[in-house]
Amino acid sequence: MPKLENNRMQNDPYAWIEKSLKSIEKAGWHRSTKTIDRPGTVIQIDDRDYLNFASNDYLGLATDDRLINAAIEATRNYGTGSTGSRLITGHRALHQELETAIAHLKQTEDAIVFSSGYLANLGAIAALVGKRDLVLLDQYNHSSLRNGAIVSGATTIDYAHCDSQDLRTKLEQQRQHFQHSLIITDTVFSMDGDLCPLPEILDLADEFECMVLVDEAHATGVMGATGAGCIEHFGCTGRAIVQMGTLSKALGSLGGYIAGSAQLIDFLRNRAPTWIYTTGLSPADTAAALAAIRIVQQEQERRTQLWQNVAYLKSQLSNLELLPSESPILCWQLSTVQTALEAAKCLQSEGIFAPAIRPPTVPTSRIRMTVMATHERGQIDRLVAALNRAKIEQKSNPLIP
Ligand SMILES: Cc1ncc(COP(=O)(O)O)c(C=O)c1O
Structure with a gap:
């Protein structure tokens, strides 16, 4: 490389950003945005519908x-x-x-x-x-x-x-x-x-x-x-x-x-x-x-409906290791980043959006689910069935410890 160009690269005050991005990627911590085409309990990503268990819109008011x-x-x-x-x-x-x-x-x-x-x-x-x-x-x-x-x-x-x-x-x-x-x-x-x-x-x-x-x-x-x-x-x-x-x-x-x-x-x-x-x-x-x-x-009844949904989902998840929760936020605890990513992928293939949350955001990996007042019973049942399938898949995957 000619000397001048070499010097220029050495002096590039932004060069560290590329290096930093590479180490973020290497650690498996790189994140990017996803376009959600329709808000609510059913969202659309890349032309496919997903049940949304990742929203903070607990009372369903954002689309009211x-x-x-x-x-x-x-x-x-x-x-x-x-x-x-x-x-x-x-x-x-x-x-x-x-x-x-x-x-x-x-x-x-x-x-x-x-x-x-x-x-x-x-x-x-x-x-x-x-x-x-x-x-x-x-x-x-x-x-x-x-x-x-x-x-x-x-x-x-x-x-x-x-x-x-x-x-x-x-x-x-x-x-x-x-x-x-x-x-x-x-x-x-x-x-x-x-x-x-x-x-x-x-x-x-x-x-x-x-x-x-x-x-x-x-x-x-x-x-x-x-x-x-x-x-x-x-x-x-x-x-x-x-x-x-x-x-x-x-x-x-x-x-x-x-x-x-x-x-x-x-x-x-x-x-x-x-x-x-x-x-x-x-x-x-x-x-x-x-x-x-x-x-x-x-409308007290919205909150009542939310808590009924939370109680129902919890009652259906007794076979999963959940973090202690007293709110509409429920987390399925998983042992590694890899198992959490696999579980999220499996849920996604079943049409469920509930992301893996992993270090450094949290100390241990998990699937984080949030319940909304506007979720219907059938939608919660679909989440439960998908979680059970994700659990079975994990047990049968020899690559997952
Ligand atoms: C606990 C907590 N505090 C503060 C904020 C920031 O709120 P906002 O999204 O309105 O900036 C958030 C949102 O992500 C949050 O979860």
Whole structure:
């Protein structure tokens, strides 16, 4: 190779990206997008129909006409974009209505809506803690919580998953060295389906003078008698908690929020960079989320149907090794990446979409299934039959350990 060209390659500041991609591929961790042509319980990929057991649309609201019509009407009235940040030109009466509705659902004084759940976590955590503070995180917390803690500059310490004894030990060792302290946990763990020990965490927070931020992304609309989430499920409504959630899962729209005391929300409006320095949520997303909250509050039967579906599926899967779950997220635990990929492939050949989730996203490989209120009994039966076939195929495959 001529010397000049050789030098150029050596000096290419982007050359490391190719190398990095190669090692991602070598580890079997490479991921890419899949086009889903039709949303709902039956989706279409590459012209073939699949039963969808991978959606976060737990109540089936993302395709509900009332949300669609609300989004269309808001677009007609206010346009497609919010055109500016909320503090300059991007605030509409619709935003206020949505924030009031969230606060009402969550039984808090106020709420603030961000453009996504990820941004809500980043902005709120970075506003609440800084260099002289301590953040304690459940080891399985969502990426947005983890990155929020990193962005804040606080000292971050993990405690063992759902282990309040380990949290106590870490608080005893560390709390006195820091000014403010924030305990952060998902309430429903999205890749496992289990719940955090919220009452114990709140008691520890009181004892050690800590703030608590809970991520109700997979709980809102799903958990609790009125769909308010795990705080309601655990009977902890009214306690001092920073409640985060997303509008993009059971609420079928897009966006995130923090609900809490009026002072907390006022503080975030003045200090959360991912709210101050970004364009307000679009009118369509805002109106769809507002319509969804009304449905969550008025149609208890949707939640009842969801939980009936969860109970039925669980009752049919007693022969599979499931991770402990108290939510509509059910995981079939598998021993290796290879077995999980084989199982997902087998399910796909049976017309079922339920992906393999593997390291580094989770510590152990699994098939993750999510149940929707709109799944019909016959669709769940088809999933069960396909899972049984995938299990038999694994047993008979000599290449699978
Ligand atoms: C637990 C949890 N928190 C936060 C988020 C981020 O929410 P959003 O999709 O609204 O950005 C997600 C979504 O993937 C999540 O699962």
